[in-house]
Amino acid sequence: MIQPEIIEELRQIVGPQNIQTDATDIYTYGYDASPEYYHEPDVVIAPANKAEIIEVLAICRREQLPIVARGSGSNLSGGTVPIAGGIVMTFTRMNQILEFDQQNLTLTVEPGVITKAINQYTASAGLFFPPDPGSMQISTIGGNISENSGGLRALKYGVTKDYVLGLEVVLANGMVVETGGKLTKDVAGLDLTQLMVGSEGTLGIITKAILKLMPIPEANKTMIATYRSMEAAAQSVSDIIAAKIIPATMEFLDQVTIKAVEDFAHVGLPTEAAAMLLIQQDGHPREIDADIATIEKICRQGDAIDVQVAKDEAEGAKLMAARRTALSALARVKPTTVLEDATVPRSEIAPLVKFINDTAKKYKLYIGTFGHAGDGNMHPTCLTDLRDKDEMKRVHLAFDEIYRKTIELGGTVTGEHGVGLAKLAYLPWKLGASGMWADAAIKAALDPDNILNPQKLYGRSEVAVHD
Amino acid sequence: MTKRSSDHEIQQAFDTQMNRDKLLQCMRCGFCLSTCPTYIASGFKESHSPRGRIALMLAVANGQKEPDEDFYRTIETCLDCRACEAVCPSGVQYGELIETAKQILIDHHKQGVKEKVIRSLTVRGLFPHPGRLNFMADFVTFYQRSGLQKLTHLLHIMSLFPASLRAMEAVLPDVRAYKKPVDIRPFAADFPEKKTYRVAFFEGCLMGSMFQHVNSTSKVLLQLAGCDVISPAKQICCGALSDHSGEKALAREMAKKNIAVFEAEKIDFIVNNAGGCEAELLEYPRLLADDPEWVPRAKAFSAKVKDVTQILTLTGFDQLALQMPPTKITYQDSCHQQNVFGVAQEPRQLLQAIQGVTLIEMEERVGCCGSGGIYNMVEPTAANHILDLKMAKITALSGVQRIITANPGCFMQMRLGVKRAGIDEQVQVQSITDFLLDAVNYTRTQNQQAIIAVQNS
Numbered sequence: 058m059i060q061p062e063i064i065e066e067l068r069q070i071v072g073p074q075n076i077q078t079d080a081t082d083i084y085t086y087g088y089d090a091s092p093e094y095y096h097e098p099d100v101v102i103a104p105a106n107k108a109e110i111i112e113v114l115a116i117c118r119r120e121q122l123p124i125v126a127r128g129s130g131s132n133l134s135g136g137t138v139p140i141a142g143g144i145v146m147t148f149t150r151m152n153q154i155l156e157f158d159q160q161n162l163t164l165t166v167e168p169g170v171i172t173k174a175i176n177q178y179t180a181s182a183g184l185f186f187p188p189d190p191g192s193m194q195i196s197t198i199g200g201n202i203s204e205n206s207g208g209l210r211a212l213k214y215g216v217t218k219d220y221v222l223g224l225e226v227v228l229a230n231g232m233v234v235e236t237g238g239k240l241t242k243d244v245a246g247l248d249l250t251q252l253m254v255g256s257e258g259t260l261g262i263i264t265k266a267i268l269k270l271m272p273i274p275e276a277n278k279t280m281i282a283t284y285r286s287m288e289a290a291a292q293s294v295s296d297i298i299a300a301k302i303i304p305a306t307m308e309f310l311d312q313v314t315i316k317a318v319e320d321f322a323h324v325g326l327p328t329e330a331a332a333m334l335l336i337q338q339d340g341h342p343r344e345i346d347a348d349i350a351t352i353e354k355i356c357r358q359g360d361a362i363d364v365q366v367a368k369d370e371a372e373g374a375k376l377m378a379a380r381r382t383a384l385s386a387l388a389r390v391k392p393t394t395v396l397e398d399a400t401v402p403r404s405e406i407a408p409l410v411k412f413i414n415d416t417a418k419k420y421k422l423y424i425g426t427f428g429h430a431g432d433g434n435m436h437p438t439c440l441t442d443l444r445d446k447d448e449m450k451r452v453h454l455a456f457d458e459i460y461r462k463t464i465e466l467g468g469t470v471t472g473e474h475g476v477g478l479a480k481l482a483y484l485p486w487k488l489g490a491s492g493m494w495a496d497a498a499i500k501a502a503l504d505p506d507n508i509l510n511p512q513k514l515y516g517r518s519e520v521a522v523h524d
Numbered sequence: 525m526t527k528r529s530s531d532h533e534i535q536q537a538f539d540t541q542m543n544r545d546k547l548l549q550c551m552r553c554g555f556c557l558s559t560c561p562t563y564i565a566s567g568f569k570e571s572h573s574p575r576g577r578i579a580l581m582l583a584v585a586n587g588q589k590e591p592d593e594d595f596y597r598t599i600e601t602c603l604d605c606r607a608c609e610a611v612c613p614s615g616v617q618y619g620e621l622i623e624t625a626k627q628i629l630i631d632h633h634k635q636g637v638k639e640k641v642i643r644s645l646t647v648r649g650l651f652p653h654p655g656r657l658n659f660m661a662d663f664v665t666f667y668q669r670s671g672l673q674k675l676t677h678l679l680h681i682m683s684l685f686p687a688s689l690r691a692m693e694a695v696l697p698d699v700r701a702y703k704k705p706v707d708i709r710p711f712a713a714d715f716p717e718k719k720t721y722r723v724a725f726f727e728g729c730l731m732g733s734m735f736q737h738v739n740s741t742s743k744v745l746l747q748l749a750g751c752d753v754i755s756p757a758k759q760i761c762c763g764a765l766s767d768h769s770g771e772k773a774l775a776r777e778m779a780k781k782n783i784a785v786f787e788a789e790k791i792d793f794i795v796n797n798a799g800g801c802e803a804e805l806l807e808y809p810r811l812l813a814d815d816p817e818w819v820p821r822a823k824a825f826s827a828k829v830k831d832v833t834q835i836l837t838l839t840g841f842d843q844l845a846l847q848m849p850p851t852k853i854t855y856q857d858s859c860h861q862q863n864v865f866g867v868a869q870e871p872r873q874l875l876q877a878i879q880g881v882t883l884i885e886m887e888e889r890v891g892c893c894g895s896g897g898i899y900n901m902v903e904p905t906a907a908n909h910i911l912d913l914k915m916a917k918i919t920a921l922s923g924v925q926r927i928i929t930a931n932p933g934c935f936m937q938m939r940l941g942v943k944r945a946g947i948d949e950q951v952q953v954q955s956i957t958d959f960l961l962d963a964v965n966y967t968r969t970q971n972q973q974a975i976i977a978v979q980n981s
């Protein structure tokens with residue numbers, strides 16, 4: 058338990074309006090969007106600037122007090138659950154867009170800016186920030202950077218790390234580093250920007266970010282193709298890439314997901330189809346037309362039951378919206394939604410999804426799989442009930458097998474949701490002993506007191522389960 | 525008087541009455557946060573967000589957390605605007621959850637004296653009795669016509685009422701101007717009339733008394749659109765105010781009464797114009813879910829309920845080539861109309877179809893104005909804070925001359941809002957039906973002038 062004197066000190070630093078200590082208030086900072094973890098913090102603070110953060114970190118070092126940075130708490134890996142108690146730090150007062158540089162096509166922001174707000178801000182200038190995680194309407198840029206979030210456009214445009222040019226970070230020892238800059242090229246020193254991206258709040262507190270913007274493509278076109286078998290769908294994915302076409306989006310839905318979407322949205326999807334691809338290309342209208350025509354041909358030759366090209370962008374938007382209902386449609390089926398993140402080389406999607414379906418059968422589970430086919434990033438989503446202890450045990454056994462298979466297929470245990478608490482047990486499978494050692498060494502060097510988001514990302518730990 | 529129940533009893537009530545399946549439906553993605561007026565107004569406190577409230581309700585039900593004053597506060601300060609439901613990817617029925625929680629607090633007398641006074645004045649005493657409300661409306665007319673309004677202002681008679689009621693009193697509609705029945709004949713001649721639907725008008729308690737003219741205007745518009753409009757005499761208040769403030773049994777009785785009344789009529793649709801009523805009428809099947817005899821009847825009833833703007837677009841009212849002098853407007857949705865009843869497009873379609881009208885949307889057009897049923901009377905401080913945030917969004921739009929509202933609650937709240945923002949001189953608040961009728965009138969005069977011009981030339 059934190060001493061009242063320390064609370065008082067924190068109150069002095071951030072001001073009485075910006076500290077929460079009441080039982081009801083702090084209770085609500087004990088969870089994130091992952092279903093199984095919960096731990097209450099001792100106190101929640103919202104600093105106004107880096108000077109306050111530096112002071113807070115000094116107290117954390119002195120008192121060996123854990124501190125967990127928290128954006129909107131929408132991560133799916135237990136990343137913001139304050140598993141060792143201590144301080145939760147939010148960025149609701151550090152949510153300003155600081156500079157829009159149209160010469161260098163950069164936007165400088167504070168960490169609490171909501172991802173969607175970035176695009177709203179830059180759209181009128183014809184620019185956009187490509188990473189578009191499904192949670193962008195609520196996630197913060199600080200959270201996206203710390204998770205290295207991907208999204209629907211990752212195949213063509215890459216992920217968050219490809220759009221972070223520079224960061225301002227307060228380190229555990231109170232030093233402030235400014236990494237990178239408005240530079241396309243910069244090899245001065247180690248690439249600390251990329252070290253910080255995806256570090257899940259364990260190496261420092263991000264206080265500012267310089268983001269790279271891109272011109273909004275002139276037009277886009279969308280199509281869907283449905284298949285009798287997952288293999289056929291997966292083959293089309295490979296064939297499209299082999300034809301040297303990189304679509305902006307290439308999404309995959311399996312039969313369980315198609316049925317759930319259809320049950321929920323009644324948009325006339327063929328529920329007998331084993332799989333469906335949703336493809337969008339953007340760019341110059343002439344190029345798009347050529348690409349979509351080629352893709353359509355490839356899909357038809359690839360044994361698609363049906364291929365539909367949207368008449369216009371509005372109809373395309375409708376199809377994209379249908380894809381976005383995938384998670385909602387699934388989530389309504391049962392009380393608990395376990396949204397997973399198995400990622401394999403593109404060529405291995407069909408074997409992975411088949412294995413997921415077989416495993417679901419074996420453990421009598423309801424798993425729907427959808428995801429970013431172009432990236433081989435699949436989201437097997439298990440619909441279950443936390444209160445059913447027996448079933449939850451089977452869920453864990455099933456995912457143990459699924460992740461082993463993922464590794465076997467040359468994949469990884471998390472493509473974009475992060476390690477947090479959820480993937481600690483699987484991490485060594487991917488990193489190996491040397492990888493684990495190297496990661497731990499970096500952590501120890503930058504945060505010797507282990508105050509920044511302890512117990513996350515670096516190795517196995519005791520984990521509290523929310524019941 | 526019953527004594528206040530202990531926190532322990534309340535915990536027990538949460539344990540037995542909260543639907544855990546529905547609470548667990550929340551996957552805590554946080555999509556609701558940015559749409560929640562109380563979360564924003566609280567300075568982004570998770571405990572004042574839908575996600576936070578759901579976690580707290582579950583924790584209290586499970587005995588993982590003691591209910592305390594802060595917990596009661598966050599339940600009470602929820603506007604029940606349902607903006608969160610509209611964006612929830614996992615379909616959490618938040619309205620039902622928060623209403624059950626509010627009901628538990630009412631049952632255990634956890635509410636302040638002030639709320640109880642207002643509640644007995646409105647929910648118990650007034651709304652279930654159209655007679656009394658009409659009396660109120662007459663009283664308001666009398667009060668305004670008699671010049672008493674000035675006098676009472678002077679005498680501070682209203683100081684007998686809580687401050688919040690006094691604030692609302694200042695923006696009461698001018699009933700005097702509205703009691704006049706509206707006659708469609710003058711307009712009808714200029715517009716093609718073809719019989720389309722036979723519709724029954726659902727009057728609503730507030731709308732049927734204090735806002736009677738909005739109902740009259742709605743009916744005129746429907747008639748212009750070629751509908752046969754009837755108004756069953758025995759209908760009563762929809763029961764929303766009772767339902768949403770935890771008086772479930774009363775709400776059920778009111779629902780049954782209305783269903784029976786409308787079943788007796790041969791009609792295509794039941795038409796209303798207030799989001800709060802519409803949402804409630806839509807929820808009759810849920811309200812009566814435990815009553816097998818009533819479920820099919822409630823479903824048949826709800827399926828017929830439409831907003832006046834839906835019928836107008838259905839009958840091609842937006843094809844009428846209406847005109848207005850150049851006017852910049854913004855539109856304030858009714859939360860329940862938009863989030864529960866699902867109507868947001870039709871009013872905009874009608875407004876945008878008027879030549880000369882420019883509709884400028886507010887940034888983040890979703891968002892409660894703080895009216896929330898009787899919320900602005902019960903939680904005036906929070907409501908005013910939310911209202912001021914809303915007004916800042918409106919003043920940010922340059923040159924808006926009118927705020928068009930969907931609902932009587934929003935109408936009153938926005939009138940208060942323009943006053944508070946000091947822009948009541950420049951910005952007029954108007955209900956959508958009034959605005960449409962203005963356009964009809966204007967178009968008619970223009971057409972007549974055009975005819976006269978042709979005749980003279």
Ligand SMILES: Cc1cc2nc3c(=O)[nH]c(=O)nc-3n(C[C@H](O)[C@H](O)[C@H](O)COP(=O)(O)OP(=O)(O)OC[C@H]3O[C@@H](n4cnc5c(N)ncnc54)[C@H](O)[C@@H]3O)c2cc1C
Binds near residue numbers: 090
């Ligand atoms: C419905 C849904 C859909 C999603 N879709 C996608 C998707 O398509 N692609 C994808 O990649 N992810 C997706 N995600 C997960 C994604 O990780 C998060 O939504 C998002 O990146 C987290 O943002 P946040 O602001 O909520 O961060 P939080 O969850 O609050 O925090 C995430 C991490 O960032 C750290 N952090 C936050 N701010 C700072 C800071 N200023 N300094 C240092 N560390 C900080 C935290 O400590 C934590 O480790 C989805 C999640 C949901 C619920």
